[in-house]
Amino acid sequence: MKVKxxxxxxxxxxxxxxxxxxxxxxxxxxIAVAYCGICGTDLHVYLGHMDARIGNHRVIGHEMSxxxxxxxxxxxxxxxxDRVVVRPLVACGKCPACLRGHAHVCQxxxxxxxxxxxxxxxxxxxxxxxxxxxxxxxxxDEAALIEPVAVACHDVKRGNVQAGEDVLVIxxxxxxxxxxxxxxxxxxKVTVSEINPSRLAVAEKLxxxxxxxxxxxxxETIMADTNNKGMDVxxxxxxxxxxxxxxxxxxxxxxxxxxVAIHATKPEVDVFQFFWKELEMIGARVYEPADYxxxxxxxxxxxxxxxxxxxxxxxxANIEHAFSDLSGNPQAMxxxxxxxxxxxx
Amino acid sequence: MKVKxxxxxxxxxxxxxxxxxxxxxxxxxxIAVAYCGICGTDLHVYLGHMDARIGNHRVIGHEMSxxxxxxxxxxxxxxxxDRVVVRPLVACGKCPACLRGHAHVCQxxxxxxxxxxxxxxxxxxxxxxxxxxxxxxxxxDEAALIEPVAVACHDVKRGNVQAGEDVLVIxxxxxxxxxxxxxxxxxxKVTVSEINPSRLAVAEKLxxxxxxxxxxxxxETIMADTNNKGMDVxxxxxxxxxxxxxxxxxxxxxxxxxxVAIHATKPEVDVFQFFWKELEMIGARVYEPADYxxxxxxxxxxxxxxxxxxxxxxxxANIEHAFSDLSGNPQAMxxxxxxxxxxxx
Numbered sequence: 130m131k132v133k134x135x136x137x138x139x140x141x142x143x144x145x146x147x148x149x150x151x152x153x154x155x156x157x158x159x160i161a162v163a164y165c166g167i168c169g170t171d172l173h174v175y176l177g178h179m180d181a182r183i184g185n186h187r188v189i190g191h192e193m194s195x196x197x198x199x200x201x202x203x204x205x206x207x208x209x210x211d212r213v214v215v216r217p218l219v220a221c222g223k224c225p226a227c228l229r230g231h232a233h234v235c236q237x238x239x240x241x242x243x244x245x246x247x248x249x250x251x252x253x254x255x256x257x258x259x260x261x262x263x264x265x266x267x268x269x270d271e272a273a274l275i276e277p278v279a280v281a282c283h284d285v286k287r288g289n290v291q292a293g294e295d296v297l298v299i300x301x302x303x304x305x306x307x308x309x310x311x312x313x314x315x316x317x318k319v320t321v322s323e324i325n326p327s328r329l330a331v332a333e334k335l336x337x338x339x340x341x342x343x344x345x346x347x348x349e350t351i352m353a354d355t356n357n358k359g360m361d362v363x364x365x366x367x368x369x370x371x372x373x374x375x376x377x378x379x380x381x382x383x384x385x386x387x388x389v390a391i392h393a394t395k396p397e398v399d400v401f402q403f404f405w406k407e408l409e410m411i412g413a414r415v416y417e418p419a420d421y422x423x424x425x426x427x428x429x430x431x432x433x434x435x436x437x438x439x440x441x442x443x444x445x446a447n448i449e450h451a452f453s454d455l456s457g458n459p460q461a462m463x464x465x466x467x468x469x470x471x472x473x474x
Numbered sequence: 475m476k477v478k479x480x481x482x483x484x485x486x487x488x489x490x491x492x493x494x495x496x497x498x499x500x501x502x503x504x505i506a507v508a509y510c511g512i513c514g515t516d517l518h519v520y521l522g523h524m525d526a527r528i529g530n531h532r533v534i535g536h537e538m539s540x541x542x543x544x545x546x547x548x549x550x551x552x553x554x555x556d557r558v559v560v561r562p563l564v565a566c567g568k569c570p571a572c573l574r575g576h577a578h579v580c581q582x583x584x585x586x587x588x589x590x591x592x593x594x595x596x597x598x599x600x601x602x603x604x605x606x607x608x609x610x611x612x613x614x615d616e617a618a619l620i621e622p623v624a625v626a627c628h629d630v631k632r633g634n635v636q637a638g639e640d641v642l643v644i645x646x647x648x649x650x651x652x653x654x655x656x657x658x659x660x661x662x663k664v665t666v667s668e669i670n671p672s673r674l675a676v677a678e679k680l681x682x683x684x685x686x687x688x689x690x691x692x693x694e695t696i697m698a699d700t701n702n703k704g705m706d707v708x709x710x711x712x713x714x715x716x717x718x719x720x721x722x723x724x725x726x727x728x729x730x731x732x733x734v735a736i737h738a739t740k741p742e743v744d745v746f747q748f749f750w751k752e753l754e755m756i757g758a759r760v761y762e763p764a765d766y767x768x769x770x771x772x773x774x775x776x777x778x779x780x781x782x783x784x785x786x787x788x789x790x791a792n793i794e795h796a797f798s799d800l801s802g803n804p805q806a807m808x809x810x811x812x813x814x815x816x817x818x819x
Contacts (some may be wrong), residue, residue, distance in 0.1 A: 158685035168699060223700060224702070225700075225703035225704075225726065225727065226728070229727075229728070231728055231752070232729055234727050234728070234750075234751065234752050236727065269736065277610075287752070301798070356570065356571075357569070357570060357581070358570035359570075366490065373745070381570065381571075382570065382571035382574075382576055382579050382581065383571070383574070383576055383579070388745060388748040388749050389749070390745075390749070391746060391749055392745040392746050392749070395742040395743060395744050395745065395746075396742065396743065396745055397670070397740040397741065397742055397743075398740060398741065398742075398743040399740050400718070400733060400735075400737040400740065400741055400743065401736060401737050401738070401740075402757075403733040403755060403756075403757035404733050404734070404735070404737070404757050404758070404759050405579075405757070406579065406737055406757065406758055407576070407579050407632070407756075407757040407758060408755075408757045409754060409755065409756050410748060410753075410754065410755040411748075411752075411754050412747075412748035412749050412750070412751065412753045412754070413749070413750040413752060414749050414750060414752055418499065
């Protein structure tokens with residue numbers, strides 16, 4: 130059989146080619162990819178920021194859902210027809226991080242869809258140990274949100290958000306919004322700080338308090354809202370110097386700051402505040418298996434209003450246009466690519 | 475009766491004056507101060523960096539030991555002859571930090587010996603709730619180390635150092651050295667990074683592994699020493715940009731960085747490493763009552779070789795010379811001022 134696969138070719142260009150998929154190898158599963166969302170990292174690839182890692186003939190994509198169509202030898206936990214999502218991490222199992230139980234931040238981590246071919250194609254072969262089954266009441270388009278929701282669940286777990294705590298999310302893009310929703314589900318009283326008016330509108334629609342730091346003094350507002358206590362937990366998701374400045378200023382004594390954003394440069398950090406207020410900063414990267422379980426439950430139970438986050442679906446043939454559109458559209462939140470034209474079962 | 479008190483008068487000048495001490499007020503205790511160490515903060519005062527807070531007629535000093543000579547009304551836990559140290563913190567009891575049990579980082583904290591007159595005098599009146607009794611086998615000169623050792627105990631507690639963990643202390647001044655000793659007592663395998671040869675010699679004498687980052691590649695050495703794992707716990711005690719750079723580079727996946735130093739400027743922090751390695755940074759400031767208990771036990775039991783840390787004792791009359799000497803002497807570690815000429819009991 131022949132299937133379509135979208136190859137990133139460098140310089141904002143994708144080539145959708147017709148290929149013959151390999152059969153799944155031992156321990157692998159072949160998935161008919163239903164939907165695959167465009168991640169911020171994929172956008173970085175598209176913009177050419179990651180060519181050294183990605184090359185110029187790579188199928189990217191990892192925020193996916195699909196249906197098992199074939200299994201390789203030795204795979205007994207999955208069979209054709211299973212509806213699944215992939216946790217796209219393969220650890221080495223041997224490095225100090227793996228040996229201490231932190232395989233998700235393996236020192237030699239392979240990220241499927243970046244370091245290997247990914248899910249912007251009709252058929253995707255992956256190791257069976259990366260799969261999570263999804264419940265019948267979770268639609269495949271909503272299930273394409275599981276990967277970024279698992280990021281958010283991991284972030285909230287790292288921040289140990291408790292019911293009733295004041296939570297600030299700095300940056301209201303797709304991950305920030307999902308972090309805000311996951312923190313709200315954990316019982317946090319969530320404020321989103323964001324400068325993009327359409328994202329502020331989404332946050333308000335989703336029941337968040339919002340601050341536009343371009344229009345109001347964010348710290349003054351936060352201190353007034355919390356009786357001069359400050360925020361118990363701050364998620365820095367903006368990746369900006371103003372976000373870094375706000376995180377330390379907004380945090381309460383003993384406040385926890387979760388570092389979600391990927392800062393490409395070294396910002397100036399008010400380290401004195403860590404001493405003075407005994408702050409903690411906690412890095413958070415990807416997810417552990419339990420975060421996938423939490424994410425699946427959260428989306429299936431409606432804790433994440435997936436339809437509000439998914440702002441568009443495009444055909445695989447239009448992938449280049451979808452990337453181009455997303456990179457220039459401040460209204461867009463999460464765009465899905467529909468990969469297999471007909472998903473079995 | 476008349477006693478001597480050393481007033482900081484601004485511009486590296488102290489005036490030793492003869493005064494009549496007030497009787498202790500209700501809830502207060504009057505102490506004959508035996509010894510009071512010169513803290514790094516005191517040195518900042520001497521150098522004029524804190525005049526806005528301190529003024530130009532202030533008795534400073536807080537790293538002290540002494541003997542109770544009188545008690546005010548309502549004080550029943552202490553009586554004349556008790557050998558004590560002071561935990562020089564008075565909290566407001568009303569702010570959000572106090573109400574959540576973090577009185578040591580009270581949002582309106584009064585630090586005795588900075589915000590009030592301190593211990594560089596023969597008699598010192600303090601609230602009875604700030605006292606800790608010391609055991610008979612602890613000499614008063616050694617007891618003057620309790621306050622900085624309590625800082626170190628608090629730092630090690632915040633870093634949650636476990637037996638067998640690899641620990642890096644960046645900066646081998648008095649606090650760094652005490653942190654190294656406290657971490658070693660907690661079972662850590664401690665390396666001290668320092669550029670001052672005489673401090674490196676002290677660290678080696680105290681049984682620490684040392685790195686001079688001016689002479690060797692610190693990160694390469696650390697990775698070789700830990701089988702490419704990195705340090706489990708890093709204490710940043712240098713207050714420098716190179717220290718900030720080393721802390722993120724040297725830390726293991728999920729490593730904990732304890733921010734001990736007071737950074738007067740905002741350094742550039744490799745925040746990406748917090749994401750990538752899921753690092754934690756934990757601020758640590760002063761101490762809680764239990765840290766004083768730990769410090770007293772540690773010094774009394776010989777866990778801190780006080781005689782190696784105390785590099786000089788000066789008379790109160792010579793305080794200005796002692797500050798001058800300390801500020802220009804790379805060999806000095808901890809200098810004590812002997813305050814009351816004759817300590818009762």
